[in-house]
Amino acid sequence: MSSTRGVFKGCRALMAAKAATPKPSSAAKSTVKPTPAILKPLPVSPALRQFLGVPEAARTEAVKKVWEYIKLHNLQNPTNKREILCDSKLKTIFEGKDKVGMLEIAKLLSGHFVKTV
Template sequence: MMATSRLFGRCGGLLEAAKAFSASFAYSSSSSSSGNGRGLMRVIPVSPQLGKFLGASEASRTDAIKKIWDYIKLHSLQNPANKKEIICDEKLKTIFAGKESVGMLEISKYLSPHFLKSK
């Protein structure tokens, strides 16, 4: 600490404030990863159709999209000619409103009704 005070002189107060800020920031970021989260990471109830697909009655939007993409890639459901198009099998049709094919940018649009509003 002696070398630091000699190097920065009268800036010791700023260093202490920076250390306090970084300590409080580290605490707040670790508490947000406890699973409750906010926004897209918040776990909320899902519709029975999406719950059956995911195997859970609650999920976060990011987890649901990740599991859907894992399923799509596992079953090779992307159109080989146009990778932006997803060819729906019977299981995907239950969550994508019975569509035969869905664009990759439409996935979140078709998932929105499956996330139930919590009060």
């Protein structure tokens, strides 16, 4: 019994020593991560520029603004909330479609972003 007591006592001492050593902080790391492409502001097409009111936008911001417009003007189909009923302003950016599925919005907006090299 006394031999196990000595082992655990030594183990506690090692654990206490490890806990006392300072850990390297994340602020000490100087590596800068690049901005993901989805968050980079890109030039947009004239139709999307007129809708958003800005010459450049990130994809996430564009989708967010479109959803704000949809909610504000109550353009979701009341019987099927996954379906968007386009008004004249949305038709200009959604290829003239009368109805758009909610999962299609990002795909239809991607054509409005000008790719830069």
